[in-house]
Amino acid sequence: MSEPRKLEVLRAIVEDYVHSREPVGSKALVERHHLGVSSATIRNDMAALEDEGLITAPHTSAGRIPTDKGYRLFVDQISAVKPLSQAERRAIQTLLEGSDDLDDVLERTVRLLSQLTNQVAVVQYPHLSRAMVRHIEFVLLAPRQVLIVLIADTGKVEQRVIDVGQDLGDDALAGLRTRFLKSLSGTPLSLLPQALPAVVAACEPLRRHAAQALARGLDALASSTREERMVMAGTANLARSNVDFPLSIGPVLEALEEQVVMLRLLSEMAEDPRGVTVSIGRENPYDGLAEASVVATGYGPGSSAKVGVLGPTRMDYPTTMAAVRAVARYLSRILGP
Amino acid sequence: MSEPRKLEVLRAIVEDYVHSREPVGSKALVERHHLGVSSATIRNDMAALEDEGLITAPHTSAGRIPTDKGYRLFVDQISAVKPLSQAERRAIQTLLEGSDDLDDVLERTVRLLSQLTNQVAVVQYPHLSRAMVRHIEFVLLAPRQVLIVLIADTGKVEQRVIDVGQDLGDDALAGLRTRFLKSLSGTPLSLLPQALPAVVAACEPLRRHAAQALARGLDALASSTREERMVMAGTANLARSNVDFPLSIGPVLEALEEQVVMLRLLSEMAEDPRGVTVSIGRENPYDGLAEASVVATGYGPGSSAKVGVLGPTRMDYPTTMAAVRAVARYLSRILGP
DNA sequence: GTTAGCACTCGTCATGTCTAAGTGCTAACC
DNA sequence: GGTTAGCACTTAGACATGACGAGTGCTAAC
Numbered sequence: 001m002s003e004p005r006k007l008e009v010l011r012a013i014v015e016d017y018v019h020s021r022e023p024v025g026s027k028a029l030v031e032r033h034h035l036g037v038s039s040a041t042i043r044n045d046m047a048a049l050e051d052e053g054l055i056t057a058p059h060t061s062a063g064r065i066p067t068d069k070g071y072r073l074f075v076d077q078i079s080a081v082k083p084l085s086q087a088e089r090r091a092i093q094t095l096l097e098g099s100d101d102l103d104d105v106l107e108r109t110v111r112l113l114s115q116l117t118n119q120v121a122v123v124q125y126p127h128l129s130r131a132m133v134r135h136i137e138f139v140l141l142a143p144r145q146v147l148i149v150l151i152a153d154t155g156k157v158e159q160r161v162i163d164v165g166q167d168l169g170d171d172a173l174a175g176l177r178t179r180f181l182k183s184l185s186g187t188p189l190s191l192l193p194q195a196l197p198a199v200v201a202a203c204e205p206l207r208r209h210a211a212q213a214l215a216r217g218l219d220a221l222a223s224s225t226r227e228e229r230m231v232m233a234g235t236a237n238l239a240r241s242n243v244d245f246p247l248s249i250g251p252v253l254e255a256l257e258e259q260v261v262m263l264r265l266l267s268e269m270a271e272d273p274r275g276v277t278v279s280i281g282r283e284n285p286y287d288g289l290a291e292a293s294v295v296a297t298g299y300g301p302g303s304s305a306k307v308g309v310l311g312p313t314r315m316d317y318p319t320t321m322a323a324v325r326a327v328a329r330y331l332s333r334i335l336g337p
Numbered sequence: 338m339s340e341p342r343k344l345e346v347l348r349a350i351v352e353d354y355v356h357s358r359e360p361v362g363s364k365a366l367v368e369r370h371h372l373g374v375s376s377a378t379i380r381n382d383m384a385a386l387e388d389e390g391l392i393t394a395p396h397t398s399a400g401r402i403p404t405d406k407g408y409r410l411f412v413d414q415i416s417a418v419k420p421l422s423q424a425e426r427r428a429i430q431t432l433l434e435g436s437d438d439l440d441d442v443l444e445r446t447v448r449l450l451s452q453l454t455n456q457v458a459v460v461q462y463p464h465l466s467r468a469m470v471r472h473i474e475f476v477l478l479a480p481r482q483v484l485i486v487l488i489a490d491t492g493k494v495e496q497r498v499i500d501v502g503q504d505l506g507d508d509a510l511a512g513l514r515t516r517f518l519k520s521l522s523g524t525p526l527s528l529l530p531q532a533l534p535a536v537v538a539a540c541e542p543l544r545r546h547a548a549q550a551l552a553r554g555l556d557a558l559a560s561s562t563r564e565e566r567m568v569m570a571g572t573a574n575l576a577r578s579n580v581d582f583p584l585s586i587g588p589v590l591e592a593l594e595e596q597v598v599m600l601r602l603l604s605e606m607a608e609d610p611r612g613v614t615v616s617i618g619r620e621n622p623y624d625g626l627a628e629a630s631v632v633a634t635g636y637g638p639g640s641s642a643k644v645g646v647l648g649p650t651r652m653d654y655p656t657t658m659a660a661v662r663a664v665a666r667y668l669s670r671i672l673g674p
Numbered sequence: 675g676t677t678a679g680c681a682c683t684c685g686t687c688a689t690g691t692c693t694a695a696g697t698g699c700t701a702a703c704c
Numbered sequence: 705g706g707t708t709a710g711c712a713c714t715t716a717g718a719c720a721t722g723a724c725g726a727g728t729g730c731t732a733a734c
Contacts, residue, residue: 025727040677043728060683061727101497139472139488149486149494151476157486157496160438235572235594239587250576257572362696377708380697397714398696
């Protein structure tokens with residue numbers, strides 16, 4: 001029993017099953033793929049693969065289907081990432097180049113990726129840990145209500161309304177603004193928590209209270225900038241692959257809606273040297289995704305933010321991986337300097 | 338054959354069907370509801386209702402189920418909006434009062450509403466046509482790149498990066514900012530397009546080009562503020578009511594994802610004097626929602642923005658309508674002056 | 675290590691039968 | 705006229721049955 005052929009058999013099973021959604025038997029295998037041996041031999045190989053937990057039979061005398069472990073081996077060792085067609089690559093390029101705004105870029109990206117893969121696409125907003133304070137604006141909405149706007153040099157803007165706890169005039173607020181801005185301009189958002197107390201301390205005691213409140217607001221803003229968000233598209237594709245989620249797509253939709261779940265999942269996916277990381281079925285840390293796989297990769301500066309797709313475990317991994325990788329590259333290029 | 342009893346029968350059919358998801362027959366009807374007549378009489382009534390197109394039989398010798406038209410009559414004339422429980426009302430109040438930010442309020446609202454109704458909840462961002470310019474900020478990101486921030490007195494902030502087409506220093510930009518701000522502060526966003534040319538004209542010819550670009554940017558921002566957005570929650574509820582969408586929930590998910598569709602739908606729903614508007618099944622202008630109903634109402638100043646839920650036609654209208662109405666009221670109160 | 679052959683296992687499909695639910699109609703009743 | 709009882713008729717769904725085919729595992733021979 002040759003080891004390489006066994007892998008070949010596994011590959012064939014995965015490919016056929018992904019293609020037909022039906023358990024694949026030994027006979028069909030020798031017919032469709034010209035392995036140079038008889039079906040009996042394949043049966044032996046399959047028995048061995050089953051012993052190793054790479055494939056499984058839904059019931060006696062049905063063909064075999066890959067297990068999570070089988071997909072894993074397939075993805076890691078057997079499959080070759082299938083390059084995109086020329087047309088597809090051109091589509092990516094033209095579609096993404098037409099956009100300017102960050103929101104717009106990400107929006108287009110997910111749509112594109114979901115169409116390319118026929119799956120749910122997800123993209124995380126870029127991390128802004130390296131972002132610095134570019135501008136701070138305080139706007140008096142009511143005697144005690146102040147709108148704080150924090151602008152990072154990445155172009156990201158965050159705002160929030162707070163209650164400063166004491167009446168403030170426009171002038172007083174402008175004064176505070178200048179003070180904050182002078183001290184904080186250029187400060188990395190990540191260092192804001194440390195930098196704020198000094199600014200507050202330097203304020204006139206009379207306005208200490210308001211300054212305190214403003215500092216708290218800025219702190220919250222900075223951390224909500226760190227706090228991650230994501231964009232998503234193609235949920236309707238889930239309905240099409242309804243059959244692939246034996247129970248229901250409910251848990252999957254829940255996971256997608258609970259963005260926290262997805263974000264943690266994405267960030268926990270270690271970066272793979274091959275460029276794309278795959279998390280298969282029960283490997284996912286969230287139970288609702290036990291029947292789903294996530295294919296993701298980093299993009300942008302430091303590849304810290306993730307872009308990826310989510311679909312049933314029974315997914316065309318080579319093509320999906322190729323699409324994700326390609327999109328991530330274009331994305332990096334466009335967002336890059 | 339008494340007209341009132343016929344309506345009573347329709348009501349009973351709708352209620353039972355909504356409750357059991359099964360076609361309801363004449364016998365079951367007389368058992369569950371104490372109409373003072375025999376099943377034979379009910380059968381006559383049912384035949385009449387069927388003739389009028391209010392109910393239909395899926396096949397010979399099954400019970401009847403309401404048609405869209407039947408639901409319509411039920412909603413319009415028969416049903417009484419069921420008041421929320423004390424606990425539910427308290428839940429709404431406490432949950433919504435804990436929030437400050439507009440985004441936060443809307444986010445909480447949809448979550449709450451989707452939980453209350455076990456349906457998909459949708460809320461449109463408030464129209465800002467009456468909003469006025471509170472503040473304008475230009476930030477130089479690169480020699481020619483300027484970040485424009487437009488802050489409305491409603492607390493809404495919009496930003497965008499533009500290319501001004503000529504090199505500008507920080508000072509020059511600050512000058513332009515002051516000029517724009519002085520002229521435009523307090524201008525309703527809706528009047529911005531008319532107000533901008535004058536400001537540009539008043540600028541020094543040297544900076545005319547940049548001013549032109551900035552004005553275009555502001556115009557775009559103002560209109561993108563007018564442009565509508567929405568928040569949504571509870572899509573996972575669709576999966577649970579999978580059975581209610583005979584074909585697939587795919588088209589529904591598509592409609593939800595294409596926010597344009599939903600927004601048009603919401604805005605086309607005329608305001609109903611009773612407070613809540615319902616659009617049932619094929620009444621919806623979008624084919625993918627032929628099996629779905631939307632229950633919505635306006636909120637906020639002028640009730641111009643909409644909040645509502647989407648679910649299968651087989652939906653508990655009285656409760657849903659009550660929930661939507663209650664949530665809209667709290668929402669108006671919180672966002673109110 | 676590979677192959678052919680064969681007995682055995684099950685899921686699937688087509689078929690047939692039976693039952694319960696529910697209707698529509700007719701004739702009697704108030 | 706509206707209401708009722710009764711009955712023949714229709715049909716979906718549940719269930720059993722059996723043939724079929726796909727597929728396996730094993731053994732013995734190559």
